[in-house]
Amino acid sequence: MGPAEWLAIFGAGVGAGGIDAVVGSGTLITFPTLLAFGLPPVVANVSNNIGLVPGNVSGAVGYRRELARQRGLLARLDHWRQWAG
Numbered sequence: 001m002g003p004a005e006w007l008a009i010f011g012a013g014v015g016a017g018g019i020d021a022v023v024g025s026g027t028l029i030t031f032p033t034l035l036a037f038g039l040p041p042v043v044a045n046v047s048n049n050i051g052l053v054p055g056n057v058s059g060a061v062g063y064r065r066e067l068a069r070q071r072g073l074l075a076r077l078d079h080w081r082q083w084a085g
Contacts, residue, residue: 005037017055021062026052 001009012033020026027048034044060067 001037009033009037013051016052017058020052020055021059026055 012029016026016029018026019029030051031044031048034047035041039047
């Protein structure tokens with residue numbers, strides 16, 4: 001792969017990270033991009049999952065105030081999961 005391909009994949013990753021932070025569907029951009037550039041499906045899947053980690057982390061940091069307000073709901077869901085599991 002040349003510099004143009006790397007730049008296209010990087011751009012798709014940045015765009016997908018932003019989309020993933022908002023609605024969680026960044027994989028719809030990155031996975032097909034990796035396949036289009038000839039990566040085998042398993043390698044594209046693993047690379048896609050690893051590549052979106054920074055977007056998920058930054059999304060969690062950016063939404064930390066909203067997430068903090070959900071502690072009670074999370075506790076109730078965890079209690080239900082333990083009871084049902």
